[in-house]
Amino acid sequence: MSRLVVGPFNRVEGDLEIKLDVADGAVTAAYVNSPLYRGFEQILPGKAPADALVYAPRICGICSVSQSLAAANALALAQGLTPPENGAHLQNLILAAETVADHLTHFYMFFMPDFAQGVYAGEPWHEQAARFRAMGGPAQREFIPARAAFLHIMGLVAGHWPHTLSLQPGGAARAIGRPEQARLSGIVTGLRRFLEGTLFGDSLESVAALSNAGALAAWAGTEAPRQSDSGRFLAFSEALGLEALGHGPDLFLSYGAYAQSGVPAFARGVYRAGTVSALDASAIAEDHASSWLIRAGGPREPSRGLTVPDADAPDAYSWCKAPRLGGAVAETGALARQLVDGHPLVRDLAASGRANARSRVIARLIEVARLVPLMERWIWEMRPGEPFCLHAAMPDEARAEGLVEAARGSLGHWLEIRKGRIFNYQIVAPTTWNFSPRDGAGQPGACEQALVGAAVRKGETSPIAVQHIVRSFDPCMVCTVH
Amino acid sequence: MPLDMPVRETQTLLWLQSGGCGGCTMSLLGAEAPDLFSALDLARIGVLSHPSLSAPGGAGLGDLLCRIQAREQPLDILCVEGAVLRGPRGSGRFHIMAGSETPMARIVAEMARAARHVIAIGSCAAYGGITAARDNVTEACGLAFEGREPGGLLGAGFRSRSGLPVINIAGCPVHPAWVTETLDLLSLGQLGVQDLDESGRPRFFTEHLVHHGCPRNEYYEYKAAAHEPGQLGCLMENLGCIGTQAHGDCNIRPWNGEGSCIRGGYPCIGCTEPGFGERDYPYLETPKRGGIPLGLPADMPKAWFVALAALAKAATPERLRRNAQAETISRAPGAGSGKQKK
Numbered sequence: 131m132s133r134l135v136v137g138p139f140n141r142v143e144g145d146l147e148i149k150l151d152v153a154d155g156a157v158t159a160a161y162v163n164s165p166l167y168r169g170f171e172q173i174l175p176g177k178a179p180a181d182a183l184v185y186a187p188r189i190c191g192i193c194s195v196s197q198s199l200a201a202a203n204a205l206a207l208a209q210g211l212t213p214p215e216n217g218a219h220l221q222n223l224i225l226a227a228e229t230v231a232d233h234l235t236h237f238y239m240f241f242m243p244d245f246a247q248g249v250y251a252g253e254p255w256h257e258q259a260a261r262f263r264a265m266g267g268p269a270q271r272e273f274i275p276a277r278a279a280f281l282h283i284m285g286l287v288a289g290h291w292p293h294t295l296s297l298q299p300g301g302a303a304r305a306i307g308r309p310e311q312a313r314l315s316g317i318v319t320g321l322r323r324f325l326e327g328t329l330f331g332d333s334l335e336s337v338a339a340l341s342n343a344g345a346l347a348a349w350a351g352t353e354a355p356r357q358s359d360s361g362r363f364l365a366f367s368e369a370l371g372l373e374a375l376g377h378g379p380d381l382f383l384s385y386g387a388y389a390q391s392g393v394p395a396f397a398r399g400v401y402r403a404g405t406v407s408a409l410d411a412s413a414i415a416e417d418h419a420s421s422w423l424i425r426a427g428g429p430r431e432p433s434r435g436l437t438v439p440d441a442d443a444p445d446a447y448s449w450c451k452a453p454r455l456g457g458a459v460a461e462t463g464a465l466a467r468q469l470v471d472g473h474p475l476v477r478d479l480a481a482s483g484r485a486n487a488r489s490r491v492i493a494r495l496i497e498v499a500r501l502v503p504l505m506e507r508w509i510w511e512m513r514p515g516e517p518f519c520l521h522a523a524m525p526d527e528a529r530a531e532g533l534v535e536a537a538r539g540s541l542g543h544w545l546e547i548r549k550g551r552i553f554n555y556q557i558v559a560p561t562t563w564n565f566s567p568r569d570g571a572g573q574p575g576a577c578e579q580a581l582v583g584a585a586v587r588k589g590e591t592s593p594i595a596v597q598h599i600v601r602s603f604d605p606c607m608v609c610t611v612h
Numbered sequence: 613m614p615l616d617m618p619v620r621e622t623q624t625l626l627w628l629q630s631g632g633c634g635g636c637t638m639s640l641l642g643a644e645a646p647d648l649f650s651a652l653d654l655a656r657i658g659v660l661s662h663p664s665l666s667a668p669g670g671a672g673l674g675d676l677l678c679r680i681q682a683r684e685q686p687l688d689i690l691c692v693e694g695a696v697l698r699g700p701r702g703s704g705r706f707h708i709m710a711g712s713e714t715p716m717a718r719i720v721a722e723m724a725r726a727a728r729h730v731i732a733i734g735s736c737a738a739y740g741g742i743t744a745a746r747d748n749v750t751e752a753c754g755l756a757f758e759g760r761e762p763g764g765l766l767g768a769g770f771r772s773r774s775g776l777p778v779i780n781i782a783g784c785p786v787h788p789a790w791v792t793e794t795l796d797l798l799s800l801g802q803l804g805v806q807d808l809d810e811s812g813r814p815r816f817f818t819e820h821l822v823h824h825g826c827p828r829n830e831y832y833e834y835k836a837a838a839h840e841p842g843q844l845g846c847l848m849e850n851l852g853c854i855g856t857q858a859h860g861d862c863n864i865r866p867w868n869g870e871g872s873c874i875r876g877g878y879p880c881i882g883c884t885e886p887g888f889g890e891r892d893y894p895y896l897e898t899p900k901r902g903g904i905p906l907g908l909p910a911d912m913p914k915a916w917f918v919a920l921a922a923l924a925k926a927a928t929p930e931r932l933r934r935n936a937q938a939e940t941i942s943r944a945p946g947a948g949s950g951k952q953k954k
Contacts, residue, residue, distance in 0.1 A: 135711055136670060136711065137670065137710030137711035138663065138670065138673060138709060138710035138711055139670075139710070140661075140662075140663055140664070140665075140666050140667070140668065140673075141663075141664060141665070141666070141667075143634050143664065144629070144634060145629070145707070145709070145710050146710055147710035147711055163710070165707065165708045165709070165710050166631060166697075166706070166707045167697075167706045167707070167750065168631055168697075168706075168743050168750060168752075169749045169750050172746065172747070172749045173742075173745045173746045173749075174746075176746065177746075177894075178894035178895075178896075178897075180894060180895070180896050181894055181895050181896075183895075183896070184881060184895045185742065185745070188633055188635070188742045188784065189633060190633050190634070190635070191632075191633040191634040191635020191636065191637065191638045191639070191785065192634060192635070192638050194633075194635060194638075235641070239641075239664065239665065240664075243667055246667070247667060247668075263667070264665060264666055264667035265659055265662070265665050265666055265667065266649040266652070270649070271647075271649055274641060274647050274648060274649065275644070275647050277641070277642070278641075278642045278643065278644045278647060278868075279644075279869075281642050281868045281869075282868055282869030282870065283868075284867075284868045284871060285866060285867055285868030285869035285870045285871030285875075286868075286869065286870060286871065287876070288871070288876050289867065289871045289872055289873045289874075289875055289876020289877070289878065290639075290785075290867035290868050290871045290872065290873070290876065291638075291639075291642070291868055292633075292635040292638055292639060292785055293635060293784060293785055293883075294876055294878075295873065295876070295878035295879075295881070296876040296877050296878055298841050298842065300842075301842070302842070302877070303841045303842040303876065303877030303878050304842070304875075304876050304877035305842060305877075305939035305940050307940060439700065439706070439749070441700050441703070441705045441706075514940070515940065517939060518842060518939055519840070519841060519842035519939065521840045521841075591670060591671050592668075592670035592671065608632075608633050608634050
């Protein structure tokens with residue numbers, strides 16, 4: 131057996147190091163380390179509660195809106211506020227814009243460039259993959275102007291991205307009228323053209339309607355989709371057998387997303403082996419057993435969570451805690467969201483091939499095809515002249531949580547206010563779930579499990595299979611530890 | 613004096629991410645006219661490595677850093693994003709570079725000594741920023757500042773090989789064009805020490821106040837204030853806006869097409885200023901003494917501000933008084949009554 135230390139990983143958000151035990155050309159154990167600690171949970175106590183709206187988005191430059199919204203939701207619960215319909219629509223629209231932009235950024239900037247790496251120079255499809263070259267290949271040069279134009283949504287209704295302050299507990303701070311609705315509509319249409327012309331080679335509705343693995347295969351064989359960027363992804367991943375890589379814990383978590391009048395557009399729940407069950411958020415606890423943190427006497431619920439660094443903690447190998455759901459390891463993200471919500475294609479892929487590197491990417495593409503038409507609808511469901519933001523006093527004492535779905539999965543903020551100030555603030559981010567270290571029971575985290583069995587080719591120091599698996603989760607390491 | 617057709621030298625660039633959120637890179641990726649890759653082409657910049665954008669990582673990056681340190685690989689521009697974490701107790705262990713067992717603080721310092729120009733990307737890298745907030749448990753600092761005080765990781769006297777101090781492109785996040793313009797001015801040889809302000813920031817964006825071009829200027833003139841987030845009035849009197857003191861061309865140079873904080877419905881929180889990240893009153897409230905905001909507009913004597921504000925309040929048109937506390941315009945401007953000259 132030998133030991134490999136892989137890192138830094140480029141094209142993931144933030145810092146990541148993974149130690150691999152390797153035997154007979156395959157990974158036998160993986161240890162995921164988040165090597166950066168910034169201490170937001172130590173910064174927030176003592177601040178005015180509403181100051182969380184300034185600090186929380188700055189946890190993460192790529193999931194900034196979801197961090198804002200989790201903070202706003204926690205404050206809203208503390209204040210007894212429910213955003214009016216317009217405010218909820220605008221919050222949903224801003225979050226969806228971030229999620230769509232992030233999914234596409236993952237596809238074009240982070241994931242696809244791996245197929246253009248030199249290790250695949252001998253493959254018959256490698257010439258096609260050159261389109262996806264990192265640092266300014268043709269696909270990236272087409273994508274980034276489309277992304278930038280799409281993010282004009284943020285300029286219009288959120289000031290800028292990242293790090294907006296427009297998401298408020300009572301709604302959104304930028305009321306809009308018909309002219310802004312028309313402009314938003316035009317911006318989203320611009321992205322629709324890019325998606326249908328370049329990414330899918332088909333209408334978003336046709337992509338969202340794909341209902342099983344057979345339908346996907348047939349679709350990928352037709353002319354325009356085959357020539358599209360998602361068609362190319364399907365071809366490369368079939369040639370490489372990506373569906374055999376990266377099986378996770380097969381327990382999936384979603385807090386539910388894009389609620390209007392209390393009903394989420396993507397359902398909340400827990401999915402395992404074809405069955406959705408209700409999520410009991412009180413079953414979430416964070417374990418410190420492998421973390422460079424003061425040990426808190428066993429796993430703690432985030433509402434009474436403790437985050438105090440201890441660089442000399444025994445048996446530790448990451449700044450990341452290990453969140454568990456009723457003691458079990460769960461995976462979160464677009465795949466989990468679409469499984470819980472019951473998208474038929476994503477369900478079919480999971481039934482036949484478990485969670486894997488390919489199905490995680492497909493779930494993101496399906497989510498993009500579903501979200502953009504929803505955004506188009508929400509824009510016109512807003513009613514000019516009716517309120518966008520409600521207000522209420524901040525209580526001196528409160529406990530509240532804000533649970534949202536970020537692009538990368540389930541994000542929770544747990545807030546306690548005492549004497550009018552933040553007393554405790556704990557954050558459990560999506561990649562905290564996916565890239566957690568081992569817990570006190572010795573259970574490896576989701577990515578640690580997914581890496582076992584990955585092939586290590588002769589002479590590889592950063593095995594390409596490991597890179598595909600890691601990037602299939604779209605990890606956000608700055609959120610992970612924060 | 614007119615310039616000749618500009619000549620640009622090719623330049624190499626290394627980008628390191630230290631203790632930050634990565635948001636400045638995400639903002640930069642939104643650059644428009646030119647987009648990021650076109651901007652790099654224009655400035656003839658070859659990127660040696662960027663954590664979010666480059667193909668290889670791992671051992672390849674370690675080799676690159678060794679060759680730069682040994683001066684085998686020339687480095688023209690070092691960009692550092694995020695604060696430098698020196699803790700716990702000066703060990704740098706809050707941020708060990710993956711795969712290296714070396715504190716990022718040490719790597720940043722070594723690369724800074726090798727680089728012709730050093731750029732701090734964002735307020736964290738410049739001054740410590742949000743990462744240094746409250747008790748600064750991570751011992752975070754900027755490259756050449758610690759909050760408002762010169763010093764930081766490299767020391768107040770630091771000059772890069774070009775003779776320039778660290779160029780502080782402050783902001784949380786940076787505006788993409790602040791970065792692309794700085795890079796292009798460097799490639800043209802047109803950014804000298806006289807082009808930086810006393811906090812090391814390029815003057816081209818800090819010789820403005822955020823107040824300049826504020827879409828709420830009429831509410832400001834007549835002191836017609838918003839009372840809650842989401843209302844149209846001036847945000848200075850009640851909601852903590854410090855746009856009249858903070859440096860930046862945010863309302864002249866739009867963000868993401870047509871945005872700015874104030875256009876998004878919320879106050880300027882002074883994210884380009886040294887010391888941003890910590891303040892002794894809540895961000896969304898204006899501290900006052902005797903009803904007068906403690907933070908007065910830049911260069912404004914207090915007595916004059918009080919006198920003008922009292923006069924302006926007395927003269928506030930009913931239209932502005934109403935609209936200031938509404939989410940959308942309830943009364944449109946009427947016809948002016950001033951007489952035209954014959």
